[in-house]
Amino acid sequence: MIEFSNDIEINIKSRLNKTENVETVLNAIENIMKIECEISDSDIIGSTKDYNKLKNLYNAFRNKQTTHIARKVLFRNSKNNSSRILFNKQAAVVNSIVICEKTNESPLGPILMEIKTEDIEEFIDWFVPKHNF
Numbered sequence: 001m002i003e004f005s006n007d008i009e010i011n012i013k014s015r016l017n018k019t020e021n022v023e024t025v026l027n028a029i030e031n032i033m034k035i036e037c038e039i040s041d042s043d044i045i046g047s048t049k050d051y052n053k054l055k056n057l058y059n060a061f062r063n064k065q066t067t068h069i070a071r072k073v074l075f076r077n078s079k080n081n082s083s084r085i086l087f088n089k090q091a092a093v094v095n096s097i098v099i100c101e102k103t104n105e106s107p108l109g110p111i112l113m114e115i116k117t118e119d120i121e122e123f124i125d126w127f128v129p130k131h132n133f
Contacts, residue, residue, distance in 0.1 A: 028092035
């Protein structure tokens with residue numbers, strides 16, 4: 001993974017439905033990003049300033065050649081030096097990265113990742129470049 005030189009804040013969140021097992025949702029989040037999370041009655045939330053926590057996704061996008069989809073979604077959702085991307089929670093449980101364009105594409109609710117940095121376009125170019133390696 002190539003180094004990212006700017007300061008960054010990464011937040012990840014998933015709604016915890018009453019029918020869901022906490023450990024299962026935590027595992028789904030961990031399959032996307034290795035991060036410590038706080039659990040409340042209705043949400044699981046994690047936050048970090050370490051871009052290395054994105055290593056799983058960084059590699060997964062290149063291995064599955066889904067860089068162009070992630071790039072499109074991140075650019076479309078970028079605003080004020082932040083962007084967000086949604087992942088299908090059920091797919092993440094089985095260690096599959098599936099990007100959702102809308103919240104309702106994940107029946108139990110998506111996993112939301114929000115990225116804030118000084119230059120969101122630079123981040124997107126680093127995270128999901130135009131051309132796969």
